[in-house]
Amino acid sequence: MLKITKLNLFFAGVIVVAILLCFSSQSQAAQAGDYTYVVNSGHAEIVGYSGDGGVVEIPNTLDGFPVTSIGDGAFSSCLGLTSISIPQGVTSIGDNAFDGCEGLTSINIPQSVTSIGNWAFQNCESLTTIVIPQLVKSIGDWAFLGCKSLTSITVVPNNSYYKSIDGVLYDKGGTILIACPAAITTISIPQGVTKIGDNAFAYCEGLTSISIPQSVTSIGYGAFSYCRGLTTINIPKSVKSISDRAFTWCEGLTSITVAVDNANYTSKDGVLYNKAGTILIVCPAGLTTICIPEEVTSIGDWAFCSCTGLTSINIPEKVTNIGEWVFSWCESLNNITVDVDNLYYSNIDGVLYDKAGTTLITCPEGLTTINIPQSVTSIGHRAFSGCTGLTNIIIPQGVTSFGDHAFYGCKGLTSINIPQGVTSIGNYAFYGCSGLTNILIPQGVTSIGDWAFSYCEGLTVISIPQSVASIGNWAFYYCTGLTTIKFNSAKTTIYDSAATIPSETKIVGYDPSTAKNYANKYNRTFEVIRDINADGCINILDLQFINSNLGPASTTNAQKSDVNKDGQVDILDLLEVARNIGN
Known part of the structure; x- marks a missing residue:
C-alpha cells in the first residue's frame, strides 16, 4: 500500500509539473530583433532590449502581437540610448523601465499611456524635459529621481490627475508638490501647498535656499535629499510631520531652525528634535561635532545619515532606542562610545552592540579592521553597511542570523564566510559588494532575499544549495561577472522577473525544475545537472545509480536515471553522465 501511495504521489507531481509548464509556456520570452518580449492575453510586453541604442523607435507589433507594455527594467542601463519613441497603444511603462539610461535626452510618451512605474526614468541624467499626456493617472514613486539635467516636467492641461506650474509637478488640486526637476535652481512654492512629497526636491543640487510656505503641514521622505547647496532651512509653525x-x-546644511510656536518640533544648536527634546530626529549633514543632550531617550531613523565629517559620537545614559540607518554613510566615523550606565547598549573597540554583547548593531564606517567577539549570535540590520574599508570579516560560528542590508556596500570585501547556522540571507544583504569574488552559501539556508547580491560584479560562479526554497526579487541583478548559477534543488522558487538573474548567466539545474522554467521563460542558457543521486557531485556513484535502474523508466529512480528522456535507462544515459564526471 505504501508503494502505491508513493507512486500515485509521483504521478500526481508529474501531472502538476506538466500543467505548470503548460501555463508558463504561454508567457515564455521570445526574441524579435533587438527586443525580448513575453505575450500575455495576446499582447506583447517588452522585457529586454539588446540593441546598440541611439535613436530608437519601438515597433507597434512584435511577431504580430501588439506592443502594449514596457516591462520592468526593459531598457535599464542602456547607456547608448539617446532618444526613444514609444508607439501609440502602449498603456504602461514599468518599474525601472529606463533606469540608468544616462545618455537619453528625449522620450516620446504616447497618449495611450495610463501609468508610469516606480523609478521609471531614474538616473536618466541627460533628460532635459518630459511631457505627461492626458490619460496618465498614476506616476510611481521616484519616477524622475536623479534626472540631473531635467528642467521641466510638463503636464497637458486636460489631464485629470496632475498639473504643472513653472515646470514643477503637482497633483491636480495643487496641494501636493510631487517633483521639482533637479536642474531647477530657484522655486517659489505656492501658498496652498500642504504637502512636499517624497523626494520632491531630491538632487536639486543648485538650490541654495528655499522658503517653505505656512500652508505646508508635512514634508515627505527624502524631500530635500541631495540638495547639496542648501546651508540652512527653516521649518514653519504649520509643519506637523517630517518623514x-x-x-x-545635504552636505552644506549646518542648521535646521524651527519656528518657536511650532507645536511638534524644536531645534537646538541647529539639530532637529521633537518638541520635548527627547528624540533626536536629524543632525544636519554639514556638522562635524555634536554633543547629544542628556535628556535624549531616542535617536530616530537616519538621524546622522550622511554626516560625513563626524569622527566620533557618544551615546548618553538615558538612550533606550537607536533607530535604523542612524550612522549610515558617516564615512569618517571610527568610534562609537556608550555611557557605562546605559542599560540597553554597549561598545567594544568603538563598535556598537546590545548590552549583552550578543548582537552587533553598528560597525562605524571608518573602521578598516574588526574582531567580532565569540559571544555574538546576530549581525543586525545594516551592521556593516557602507564599511568600504573592510577587506575581510571573520564571522563567529555562533552567528545564526544576518539582518537586511548587513553588508550593504562593503566594496572592499573579497570573500566572507557564512556560518552553518545561518538560515536566511536578508534583503540587500550583500548589495553592492563589488569586490566579492567568492561566497559559499551553506546547506541550511532556506531563503535569499530581494536584491541580496545585486551589483556584486566580482562574483563569477555561485551554487544555490538544496535547502534554499526561494530566491527574492532582483537577487542577482547587475552581477555582470556571474557566468554560472547552479540550483541544487528542482523546487527553488525564483522571483518571476527578467532582472532576478543576469541575461548572460548560464543556469544549471534539473530537468524538470523551476530553474529550467525560468531559463525558458527569459531566454537564458540552461544546462542540465547530471548529478543523478543528488549528492552534490558527478562521479562513479551516479553511474552506479543508473546501472541499478537499467530498463524501462517506470519508477521514480529509473526516471531520474533516464537522462536523455527516451523512456529507457541504458548505455546512452551512462555515457551522458560519464562525459560530465568531475564537473
Whole structure:
C-alpha cells in the first residue's frame, strides 16, 4: 500500500509539473530583433532590449502581437540610448523601465499611456524635459529621481490627475508638490501647498535656499535629499510631520531652525528634535561635532545619515532606542562610545552592540579592521553597511542570523564566510559588494532575499544549495561577472522577473525544475545537472545509480536515471553522465 501511495504521489507531481509548464509556456520570452518580449492575453510586453541604442523607435507589433507594455527594467542601463519613441497603444511603462539610461535626452510618451512605474526614468541624467499626456493617472514613486539635467516636467492641461506650474509637478488640486526637476535652481512654492512629497526636491543640487510656505503641514521622505547647496532651512509653525531622510546628503546644511510656536518640533544648536527634546530626529549633514543632550531617550531613523565629517559620537545614559540607518554613510566615523550606565547598549573597540554583547548593531564606517567577539549570535540590520574599508570579516560560528542590508556596500570585501547556522540571507544583504569574488552559501539556508547580491560584479560562479526554497526579487541583478548559477534543488522558487538573474548567466539545474522554467521563460542558457543521486557531485556513484535502474523508466529512480528522456535507462544515459564526471 505504501508503494502505491508513493507512486500515485509521483504521478500526481508529474501531472502538476506538466500543467505548470503548460501555463508558463504561454508567457515564455521570445526574441524579435533587438527586443525580448513575453505575450500575455495576446499582447506583447517588452522585457529586454539588446540593441546598440541611439535613436530608437519601438515597433507597434512584435511577431504580430501588439506592443502594449514596457516591462520592468526593459531598457535599464542602456547607456547608448539617446532618444526613444514609444508607439501609440502602449498603456504602461514599468518599474525601472529606463533606469540608468544616462545618455537619453528625449522620450516620446504616447497618449495611450495610463501609468508610469516606480523609478521609471531614474538616473536618466541627460533628460532635459518630459511631457505627461492626458490619460496618465498614476506616476510611481521616484519616477524622475536623479534626472540631473531635467528642467521641466510638463503636464497637458486636460489631464485629470496632475498639473504643472513653472515646470514643477503637482497633483491636480495643487496641494501636493510631487517633483521639482533637479536642474531647477530657484522655486517659489505656492501658498496652498500642504504637502512636499517624497523626494520632491531630491538632487536639486543648485538650490541654495528655499522658503517653505505656512500652508505646508508635512514634508515627505527624502524631500530635500541631495540638495547639496542648501546651508540652512527653516521649518514653519504649520509643519506637523517630517518623514525620514528629509535632509540626508545635504552636505552644506549646518542648521535646521524651527519656528518657536511650532507645536511638534524644536531645534537646538541647529539639530532637529521633537518638541520635548527627547528624540533626536536629524543632525544636519554639514556638522562635524555634536554633543547629544542628556535628556535624549531616542535617536530616530537616519538621524546622522550622511554626516560625513563626524569622527566620533557618544551615546548618553538615558538612550533606550537607536533607530535604523542612524550612522549610515558617516564615512569618517571610527568610534562609537556608550555611557557605562546605559542599560540597553554597549561598545567594544568603538563598535556598537546590545548590552549583552550578543548582537552587533553598528560597525562605524571608518573602521578598516574588526574582531567580532565569540559571544555574538546576530549581525543586525545594516551592521556593516557602507564599511568600504573592510577587506575581510571573520564571522563567529555562533552567528545564526544576518539582518537586511548587513553588508550593504562593503566594496572592499573579497570573500566572507557564512556560518552553518545561518538560515536566511536578508534583503540587500550583500548589495553592492563589488569586490566579492567568492561566497559559499551553506546547506541550511532556506531563503535569499530581494536584491541580496545585486551589483556584486566580482562574483563569477555561485551554487544555490538544496535547502534554499526561494530566491527574492532582483537577487542577482547587475552581477555582470556571474557566468554560472547552479540550483541544487528542482523546487527553488525564483522571483518571476527578467532582472532576478543576469541575461548572460548560464543556469544549471534539473530537468524538470523551476530553474529550467525560468531559463525558458527569459531566454537564458540552461544546462542540465547530471548529478543523478543528488549528492552534490558527478562521479562513479551516479553511474552506479543508473546501472541499478537499467530498463524501462517506470519508477521514480529509473526516471531520474533516464537522462536523455527516451523512456529507457541504458548505455546512452551512462555515457551522458560519464562525459560530465568531475564537473
